[in-house]
Amino acid sequence: MRADGVRAGYRGTAVVDDASVRLAAGRVTALIGPNGSGKSTLLRTMAALHPAMAGRIELAGDVAVRDLAPRDLARRVTLLSQARPTPGGVTVREVVEYGRHPHRPRWGSGDAEGPEVVGRVMEMTGVTELALRPVDSLSGGQLQRVWLASCLAQDTPVLLLDEPTTFLDLRYQVELLDIVRDLADREGIAVGLVLHDLDQAAAVADDVVLLVEGRVVAAGPPAEVMTAELLSPAYGIDVDVHHDPASGLIHTRARARHHGRLGA
Incomplete structure (x- = not known):
């Protein structure tokens, strides 16, 4: 699934502008960014819950999402929204x-x-x-x-998850992300998900998309996107990024300016 140059929002007001995202079979793509950056809006627009104001969203075979009947789309794309x-x-x-x-x-x-x-x-x-x-x-x-x-x-071959770890205790957060990883690795599903926890995004995703004020400012492997140079201005706070040499995982920690240290 791919979104190219998407502009989307509500009641004529754009929340996302000129956003492009690729979801590949067998890969997990995490959308990250501060609150209000347009992550959920972009995901919901890709699932055709909101019409795109501009741009194009396509599935494999160059099939435009907007051209599919709801029933046909539901056989190809699933969205787990924040609230049901x-x-x-x-x-x-x-x-x-x-x-x-x-x-x-x-x-x-x-x-x-x-x-x-x-x-x-x-x-x-x-x-x-x-x-x-x-x-x-x-x-x-x-x-x-x-x-x-x-x-x-x-x-479906495409699975979209909007903040799927909400309401879950730590055990089920870990288990859910393990399921997501297995769906990509074993079933070849293309997974796109919105996550607030940066460490979880780094651990589960093959690719990360960083949005700020409705625009994609970086996209690529976690090691390339989740850097202090990109995360700090995006979140408006100093963010330290540590690469664990034993596990290879990325860990982040936010440093509140003038107020000590806080976990990111």
């Missing part, structure tokens, strides 16, 4: 099964692969034991994992 309404009177399994809707015939029933896919993604996301629980009885973290399972049940 909690339905009442339905079980966890039923919510996960919502993800199979694009694969069912318009009239009648039939989804031969559905039960196997639903069972597999529930196991992947750790919600199998919750299958018969009403979703409105779940904690925020449990509900987030159920919605992720529903997205995975949609079984």
Whole structure:
């Protein structure tokens, strides 16, 4: 999936301007940047939830997203948004099964692969034991994992995740990012996700896109984008960047000007 020169926003006001992003099969791309930089707006525009004011968004085969019917798009792209309404009177399994809707015939029933896919993604996301629980009885973290399972049940080659670790405790944050990595490595899925945690972005992503005030200021491998020279002006605070020689991971730490040290 690729976005070229995208301008997007709300009620005629641009939040993102001239943004270009590439999502490649088998790779994870993380969108980072300060609050209000346009990360979520860009991701939602790529999923066709907002029409682009300018630019072009295409899938493999030079297929323009805007030319696809909603059902066809739903077979190719899945978005886990920040907020979803909690339905009442339905079980966890039923919510996960919502993800199979694009694969069912318009009239009648039939989804031969559905039960196997639903069972597999529930196991992947750790919600199998919750299958018969009403979703409105779940904690925020449990509900987030159920919605992720529903997205995975949609079984698309492109997966977009908007702040997917929200509401999750540390264990499930790590497990979710492991799932994301496996989806790219083992399933060949193109993953694009918005993350606030810079260390998580560096650990999980093959490529990082840094947005500031609606514009892409840098894009490339984490080691090239996540530098003190780029992050400090982007976030308006001094950011130290450390490369762990043992693990190869990037760690960041923000230094509040005049107020000591804070974790980034």
